[in-house]
Amino acid sequence: MNIDEIRELDGKYYMNTFGERIPVAFKSGSGIKLESTEGETYYDFFAGIAVNCLGHGHKRLTEELCDQVKNLMHTSSVYYIENQAHLAKILVENSCADRVFFGNTGAEANEGAIKIAKKYFYDRGIDKTEFITLKNSFHGRTLATVAATGQEKYQKPYKPLMEKFIHVEANNCEGLSGAVGEKTAGIMLELIQGESGVRPLSKEFVDLAAYLAKKFNAFLIIDEVQTGIGRTGKLFAYEHYGIEPDIFTLAKGLGGGITIGAVCARGRAAEAFKPGDHGTTFGGNPLSTRAGLVVMDELLNNGVLKNAEEVGSYLISGLESIAERSGSIAEIRGKGLMIGVEFKEDMAKEIGNKLFDKKILVGVVGTKVLRIVPPLIITKNEADILISALDELL
Numbered sequence: 001m002n003i004d005e006i007r008e009l010d011g012k013y014y015m016n017t018f019g020e021r022i023p024v025a026f027k028s029g030s031g032i033k034l035e036s037t038e039g040e041t042y043y044d045f046f047a048g049i050a051v052n053c054l055g056h057g058h059k060r061l062t063e064e065l066c067d068q069v070k071n072l073m074h075t076s077s078v079y080y081i082e083n084q085a086h087l088a089k090i091l092v093e094n095s096c097a098d099r100v101f102f103g104n105t106g107a108e109a110n111e112g113a114i115k116i117a118k119k120y121f122y123d124r125g126i127d128k129t130e131f132i133t134l135k136n137s138f139h140g141r142t143l144a145t146v147a148a149t150g151q152e153k154y155q156k157p158y159k160p161l162m163e164k165f166i167h168v169e170a171n172n173c174e175g176l177s178g179a180v181g182e183k184t185a186g187i188m189l190e191l192i193q194g195e196s197g198v199r200p201l202s203k204e205f206v207d208l209a210a211y212l213a214k215k216f217n218a219f220l221i222i223d224e225v226q227t228g229i230g231r232t233g234k235l236f237a238y239e240h241y242g243i244e245p246d247i248f249t250l251a252k253g254l255g256g257g258i259t260i261g262a263v264c265a266r267g268r269a270a271e272a273f274k275p276g277d278h279g280t281t282f283g284g285n286p287l288s289t290r291a292g293l294v295v296m297d298e299l300l301n302n303g304v305l306k307n308a309e310e311v312g313s314y315l316i317s318g319l320e321s322i323a324e325r326s327g328s329i330a331e332i333r334g335k336g337l338m339i340g341v342e343f344k345e346d347m348a349k350e351i352g353n354k355l356f357d358k359k360i361l362v363g364v365v366g367t368k369v370l371r372i373v374p375p376l377i378i379t380k381n382e383a384d385i386l387i388s389a390l391d392e393l394l
């Protein structure tokens, strides 16, 4: 099918939640390149919203997944699953967590985190049912995670929402101190807010959240769905802040493109679920956990994590030097390969479109920000493609 035929089918049969999509469909990919149905090659600095960390058509990931598909895809968690147990071990050994539970998406992982906190206090007869989250946060599209998400546009049609999520301003220490109290079960944060434009939290604010969680016997929950798995140049973004969350969640990068999510918990949070408290049909199946095993091994033992840090710094400094020369950029934000370019004027869409015309894919957030989240295997030469294109445009 060509793009016009695909668009016609989509327009007629698919629920219209995405509005007018970017008018392209892809049929194959290799590294950071994608080939469209019209035979054109694009450079992917978006990675399917920070998902395809090993790029497209990664040789080892493809081979191991083909092998897994041939042997076994799904058995249910009624039975033991070797890849599931093995991936849980790798995540625990490389994080502050003691135990892991796999689901399929980021929203599901965050639901798991919320349930762990509720279950822990319920079991002890402690009246803690409130959660603190941030304005402009994003935690998913299920009803509980929409309630957690601090953006009116996602919540409005679905009210009344699940009690009780209190949204405080990011980096406003006074606001946070005023909101946390005896009823607080958890404080849930993205350390770099992704969907609202790559906005990092200050160290001071995160330290305060950790302090308040401890003081009020609440769980510190870090949503690493986007920032985790090497995206920021460290395996988990919490490492940049020198904190150890009670619970953190993963999804996007963990399967390198295969759907998998994880809720990872430490200490008392790791023991909160008892048999029957939580479950899943698909979560942690042999296929998705095989993908996770390859991704983790490539990151930790094949240089991909180091590459993300190095090329991330290179790309950020390249973008910063453009910002110095051109008067139109307000700020370059982010860490590793999670980068936001904020313009002074409402020109993000126009620049995003012009980059698209140059066959370069980036994300556009709101009216002012470009979100740049390429595969973690990107080389410096490939990073230069975006740097020179932006330089030319600005």
Ligand SMILES: *Cc1c(COP(=O)(O)O)cnc(C)c1O
Pocket: 104, 105, 106, 107, 108, 110, 138, 139, 140, 141, 190, 194, 195, 223, 224, 225, 226, 227, 251, 252
């Ligand atoms: C994408 C994202 C989610 C939701 O993940 P889904 O897989 O779409 O459910 C949650 N939190 C953060 C920080 C995200 O970036």
